[in-house]
Amino acid sequence: MTAVSGTPNLVPTRKLAGRVGPLSGIVVVEVGGVVGEYAGRLLGEMGALVIKVESRQGSPSRLTGPFAVGAGWHKASLSFAALNVTKLSIALDLDSQDGLDLLRRLVGRADVVLESQDDIRLLDGQLAARLEAWNAKAIHCLVSPFGEESPWAGGLWSELTAVALGGIAGVCGYDDDPSGIPWPIAPVGLHSRYAGGVLAVIGVIAELLERHTAQAGARSVEVALHDALAVSTEGAVPSWEFSHEEVHRHTGRHAGATDSPVWTVLCGDGKYLCALPLSMNDRRFAELLDWLGSEGSEGDLCDPRFRDAATRDAEMPHIMDVVGKFCLKRNSQEIFLEAQRRRLPWAPINTAAELLSDPHLIDRGFFVEADSALYGKVTYPGVAFKGMPAVYETEGLDFCPPELGQDARAVLEWLGLSEDQIRSLILAESI
């Protein structure tokens, strides 16, 4: 039985030490399924060394789309890439004693053991329980769909059902569907994992801080994706609790107990634009009127009654009608720039792809580029802030999503295994 698999001797050894970032020097061992993978990425972006322990078949997220067609179907998962940049991969056969021993040694070196417990498991319950016993000083962080203590614990999970249960789909959707049915919509993406992941990271860093002040050993951190989503719907929960009103879906705008003017307008170039009319105070309305007037498109908005804020609020659907006609004849980018010059909080509804050439994001250095055998030369989204150095500023760092087992040799060397020991694993076809 092989203990380690992958192709570690076929690719260059990647850098483990010297990562830049506020959590540099922290070691995270990531095990289990897919629900905690974003937490691992974020910890990695903060400079932690994140070692992803996979089964010999690889993380289940390697088998989910979208895929890079050029790399061959089911070879290069882009959702895996999105959730696993910055990590190193070692693939272990946990049915073998050698594999278990290596996992034990890895956990022994960890500051944080990050475990995803979903219905596609790498670890059985017994092994999961042993992780904590193997290193009492490590913070054990468990991410799962519903939590350990829940009537739904261990229940089946999917991105779609998670955002339905968690409340996002209940507030997103259409109030003007031709069918007459106010369909809820679940946005595409990996959002339950983002919502749960960021909270898991908050819990982990809080415990890293606590660990140094408390006398006791490390404590465990637990986050349920369902809980994380349930507190992410802004007005929906407080509206029920404090006003006893349910919010209703409104196309492209906030769900609310009452209706609001449509603020999504179609522009001449075929793009939609968010022409946000909230906080339309006297100054903003004067700017809007001046702008529309300068192009002869103000309609009846120069009527003195619109100078009154309450009238404007009441007649906002009509104002937005005039705005809509104006935008229909113009290019969304031109509208955006002129609206912002006039301090109106409008923006085009972009696709993620369109932002790859965005001058503002490029100027801020948001994007990071990297070349890897699996994904080729690609631009990835970087960290969502500027200032404090994060991992992407590490010189010579290959932060690309790892191939399965790509970093086995580097990790084994780092664990202190001798060349002979590593060779014997290779001879046993273990790596």
Next chain:
Amino acid sequence: MNGISDDVAAPNQSLKGIRVLDFTWNVAGPTCTRILAALGAEVIKVESHTMPDPIRRSPAAAGFFANLNLGKRSFTVDAKSREGHELLEQLVAESDVVVESFASGVLASWGFSYDKLVALSPNVIYVSVTGFGHTGPYQSYVTYGPTAQAYSGMTHSSGKPGRPPAGWGYSYLDVFTGSMAAAWTLSAIHKVRFRGGGPQRVDVSQVETGLSMLGELMLDAQLNGADHRRPGFPPGNRAVWPGDNTTGGARGEVGAPYGIYRTAGKPEDAFCAIAVLSDEEWIRLRACMGDPEWAMSPALDSTTGRIAAQEQLDRRVGEWTIGIDKYELMSLLTAAGVRSGPVQSGRERMDVDPSLAARAVFPKMSLADIGEHRFESIPIRIDGKRIASPPTWPVMGADTADILRDLLGLPETEIARLAAQGITDRPATGRSTRAVKARPRNLAAIQETS
């Protein structure tokens, strides 16, 4: 005091000794600092009587405001007065973290540039939360949550083919960016404490936060030339649209039937999501439906076949689900091993959902001036215990005198003079801004950020 009787909760002290000077308002910034407060930081919310946090004037007023500001203290000051400015300088000097969510350049225009903050507090962590960030050609642009969502690609990722975007239904980026800012703030505290200190700047952008969650779409465009404005994308509630030249869906999962189906009950509330991700799961769903003849067609045996037949499948599945209550449907399907979940409203998450109830995600607390209500927790469990948010909220100006006395060491006579002269209290002619009275407005208006 805190929570329900069988709920296990403990206050968290991870940030004990950390003082946060909090200039944030609306939703995104306060979401960040409420997390820091729940972790034991002393958070001093700074406002002026003439320009209080706009959420104080929102319809659900005190409750909604308190929910966003649990555990913080309130300090009021006229920042534009010379003496008020000096008091703020002294507070900065006593603080470890300064957080703000004004438009870019506003705090600097008050005389609190990053360099000035560092001069006052050499290891300060300065966190700002804005739409576009404090650098770059669009740094001065005005954004609220929906603006940033539109720009970032988030809005476009939600909707049905051939229809305008459905968007996010609220300022999700306010909530998520608040959490993201808290995570990076915590990391900065870790850096200052254990990795060599020095001041830190964390200039958080909502647009970047949104785009950082759309990595797979960015890669799809580059590696596959995917056009996200093609017909069939975004695919509504489906994993992929039939006929779409897909490379495997954008939700990290593919299957059919896969969607949100109507169930018994009022059309607004009665929906349940079902996600069939394998052939085995299809056979299970089919059995739940009683193995109807139409479902036994060999054309539906494979995922590819079912994706091609989604129109028919969705209609048939919908005809079955519309006769069943959504929670009964979930029980039935879960027992059979089919992934499902009702679309839940705010009320249902608070009053019906057994998992959120068992985990006390909306714990009851009794707050001054507000009474006993349920609030949103920070749903992180430490050693099996829920983090208990402090059962307090920043009543406008309630902590000003204490902070002047205990933190800045001012004598009572001086505290009284500053209040009387309108430096730390409302000017004699000013209107009351204490957040107890509701002003009826559309809820949408309270869900903004700056």
